[in-house]
Amino acid sequence: MIELKSVTKTYGRKKVLNNVSFTAEKGRITCLIGINGVGKSTVMKAIMNLTPIQSGHILVDGQPVGKSTYEKVAFIPDTITMPPQMKIGEALTFMKDFYSAWNEQRAEELLKFFRLNRTDRIANLSKGNAAKANMLLGLALDVDYLLMDEPFSGIDMFSREQIADVFTSHLVEDRGVLLTTHEIHDVEHLIDKAVLLDHGAVLKEFDTEELRESEGKSVVDVMREVYRG
Numbered sequence: 001m002i003e004l005k006s007v008t009k010t011y012g013r014k015k016v017l018n019n020v021s022f023t024a025e026k027g028r029i030t031c032l033i034g035i036n037g038v039g040k041s042t043v044m045k046a047i048m049n050l051t052p053i054q055s056g057h058i059l060v061d062g063q064p065v066g067k068s069t070y071e072k073v074a075f076i077p078d079t080i081t082m083p084p085q086m087k088i089g090e091a092l093t094f095m096k097d098f099y100s101a102w103n104e105q106r107a108e109e110l111l112k113f114f115r116l117n118r119t120d121r122i123a124n125l126s127k128g129n130a131a132k133a134n135m136l137l138g139l140a141l142d143v144d145y146l147l148m149d150e151p152f153s154g155i156d157m158f159s160r161e162q163i164a165d166v167f168t169s170h171l172v173e174d175r176g177v178l179l180t181t182h183e184i185h186d187v188e189h190l191i192d193k194a195v196l197l198d199h200g201a202v203l204k205e206f207d208t209e210e211l212r213e214s215e216g217k218s219v220v221d222v223m224r225e226v227y228r229g
């Protein structure tokens with residue numbers, strides 16, 4: 001489980017995360033929801049220890065983020081970070097050489113799943129294929145938790161559907177996924193848990209299925225209540 005306990009983060013004098021607490025469990029898809037600038041990416045970066053926090057704790061399977069947790073979590077940012085001149089095949093070789101957690105078999109499977117070509121240069125990929133290649137680089141790592149920043153942003157409907165299929169496949173399996181979105185319609189049918197953020201604070205954390213069963217409400221219904229008061 002990934003646990004955030006009263007996490008506070010400031011950039012200069014600006015408080016970006018204010019006492020943020022929530023959990024993301026293994027085997028479940030948790031979604032951080034909020035409009036642009038509420039702090040979703042900052043949460044991801046904090047979990048990866050890419051940005052320091054001022055107070056609070058972040059634990060992965062009970063361990064504070066650090067050396068012992070780096071092999072457990074992969075971060076898939078909202079844009080591909082490989083050099084644009086690299087071909088997809090070269091990017092895969094780079095990942096294999098660099099990460100002991102690289103799973104070559106899964107990488108091959110994902111290449112076929114997304115219908116990507118090894119010889120295509122990253123710079124020449126369409127937006128949708130760049131997003132798929134980016135996702136492949138993270139999903140092919142044998143880690144327990146995957147953090148995905150806006151995996152559906154700016155992508156056409158068919159590519160979105162293909163990426164969505166990954167979430168329900170054995171390629172995600174029993175891993176824990178924490179993803180962010182500002183567009184709930186893209187992910188509503190996929191997620192097990194929602195965490196609503198506003199101005200760096202958690203407004204509500206809930207199990208989507210539980211809420212549907214107990215109160216007959218969709219994630220959008222809850223968002224209307226919470227954000228519109």
Ligand SMILES: Nc1ncnc2c1ncn2[C@@H]1O[C@H](COP(=O)(O)OP(=O)(O)OP(=O)(O)O)[C@@H](O)[C@H]1O
Nearest residue numbers: 011012016034035036037038039040041042043182
């Ligand atoms: N390096 C930085 N220095 C100063 N302020 C920053 C920095 N990074 C982010 N911020 C500010 O922190 C706030 C939260 O940013 P963050 O990127 O986490 O939001 P977000 O919810 O992910 O937004 P988006 O949906 O646009 O990606 C914003 O007001 C942003 O301007």
